[in-house]
Amino acid sequence: MSTVTRPQSSPAIAVHEPGNFLTHSSGFLSWALTLDHKRIGLMYLVGVMSSFLLGGILALMIRAHLFHPTGTFLTPQQYNQVFTLHGAVMVFLFIIPSIPAALGNFLLPVMLGAKDVAFPRLNLCSFYLWVGGAIFFLVALLVTGLDTGWTFYTPYSLDSKGPVVLATLGVFILGFSSIFTGLNFIVTINTMRPPGMTWFRMPLFLWATYSTAIIQVLATPVLGITVLLLTAERLIGIGIFDPKLNGDPVTFQHFFWFYSHPAVYIMILPAMGIISELMSVHSHKGIFGYKLIAYSSVAIALFGFLVWGHHMFTSGMANVTTIVFSALTFSVSIPSAIKVFNWLGTMYQGTVTLTTPMLYALAFIFLFTIGGLTGLPLGALSTDRHLHDTYFVVAHFHYVMMGGTLVAFLGGIFHWWPKMVGKMFNEFWGQVSAIIVFIGFNLTFLPQFVLGTRGMPRRYANYLPEFEYLHQMSTYGAFTLGIGLLVAGLVLLHSIWYGRKAPTNPWGGATLEWVCSSPPPHDNFSRPPVVGDPYDFRGIEYDPKVGGYVRRPVVEKGLG
């Protein structure tokens, strides 16, 4: 309990206490109108976690319903509404904003040694746009059921009696929230790096966030255009997507995936950034092949724009188009493979501590590798014709989105939780949560690969009896996974009240956020710190007096 309240070097401002950003000011308005990126990050965190809870409950409803071939408690119409909302809530309200908006907002300026993002007001605006978009979605949930699937495919979405216009307006607003966040991050990274932090001395999380921000700014406007066209088609019949008006439904798919495929990389790139940090810090060793990881983030962001057609291999595109998209799809698999090998290289010869964040990071590598490898038979044309729109696809993207992004997000939350709230969580129960999540996840989604190759189509409310036992395994897995996530949530909440005070550097990280106290003061740094290599672990030693790591001046290597 030796929280050394080091004297802060800020004599100009009358500080009552050596306060942190949480205690800096109080009252509802101090949060609602805050321009502090850390508070905005925390508000985003509360928002996306609430959305995740909602999406998760919907997921459990889906799995509970599919326990029997004829369904258990939903009508087919209700089932269609539930899977639509599950997808829409998870994609638009949870995964897309999760890492960039919640963790990114909190960490990006601190990692840069800056006081805040470049445009703090725009940042707050982006948060309220997110809230506004989320409300549109929830209204759509409460008023009448949306049943188009999260993809809004035409012409079904033109005929559907669900609140398509309301929901797409929500998407439109959420898109702006995403664009503003991306814009802010690009400008911040370009202009506010401290002395000494060249591009190749940035933490890899920032490289990943930067690549993500580029996609957010370039791709999201296309989503805005798409949903506006959809709304115009629905309301005044402009005849672009509706075959009855000489429109082409496949045009909508091109528009939609031109955004939504890059959006997949908005989801996974920041997760890869987190994993790069986690692997290095918890192996207490510099990252293997820094430049290759940094370049592969940018490569993924660029290639990611060119592969949208692989969602449409069975839509009836011309053969040449289909073949070109298949080739481009394989090109994007290479940078992902490189990253996995580099993470393994990082552990090699390090000092691997199996902490909760590290367990999540290792689970990520395991699950993401499966997710990536199962993309091969989907990118290959002849096998995709069999596997397209089956449970194989469902399992594949859950391995990437959930086994990848969500698990990395959880690892990141556990990793930076002491920094965000200033408390340590219970390590044992944190590890238990990681193990339950890992087992539950595989039990849920491994059987779905087999369902897919055996021909079970996706989005089915009822199914043939021959698929029953695989579906039941999946349902048992989903509830196990739910329990694991519940444990993780309780561990984090418990720590807020009962956790011991976090030291400045609980894990032994070398990036700048571990130089700030936990939680950081309102201004992060009184002046931009001079920085060197973010993965220089020399001299970082555990100090039992502090309960965390401190950086000792390096005389020679070794001996703390």
Place this chain on the structure above:
Amino acid sequence: MFLLADKNASFWFPEQASTFAAEVDWFYMAMLYISLFFFVLIVAAMAYSMIVFRARPGYKGSVEALHNNTLEFWWTFIPCVIAVWIFARGVYGYLDQMKIPVDTNNVDVLARKWAWNFTYPGGVSTDELHLIVDKPAKMTMRSDDVLHAFFVPAFRVKADIVPGRYTNMWFEPSKTGVYDLFCAEYCGDKHSAMGAKVFVQTEEDYNAWIAKEMLPPANAWDWGQKQYAKTKGCIACHSIDGKKVVGPSFLDTWGKDVELAAGGTVKFDENYVRESVLNPQAKARKGYETASQMPSYQGRLKEEEISALIEFLKDVKTNTTKKE
């Protein structure tokens, strides 16, 4: 609705019932083994580091960032080579599937919410797909309403059916039997019930079946019943046992007054049925305001077909047990 389920040929796949299946399955298994090889390698490397380099008293690993150009080159290069091979092999199989032979048996496929209709060269039209074994078959497919997809797992083929254009596909059934056909593109309320049976038969069996189907119906009621249950797909939304599926049931409605959404009632008689078939929204029933809209059958039913349908609707219950 599904009588027989496809048998599994292996742990991964259903029966191989078309000439495409062997290539698809072989290629999938090849990718599976390549993937397993790399997966085991990755997990083994991970486990090795977790054990050998774990933090423990008296052990201090290196802190230096590693970098090895040779290693990094090879683990970029080898995945590239494998990716190129997988891409090429996928294209090879795909082009085979896309090249429609000249001499095929043709079937016109109509997909609509939520039924399949297959029309054969002689004009026979049913809700079952009948194919001749070892003869290439070509499907010319269209949709009446939204996107659907033709998917027969045993044949390993799938194609989206896009409204407003024809989609052609071909395959060659290689094994007699009964297989499942699914709709694989989400199409609304009864998407999961939009299935059909595929009968792969010898040429003699197929001809015998066609000949039987070509016979004129025995009487108007039978004809109406067949339209209701098989050829026009009414059964997808309207039951005859009183259950509310999507639209109203036909049990005990003939001659009764039914309530309308716009208020008032109308007698369920010949004229009401005729009007509702040709212009379904003219007098929509109360209690079905939020149900998916029935498409018009204008131009799809001849006058005598409507009359036959009416004969059936007059007496849906007693006759079902009496005549079958």
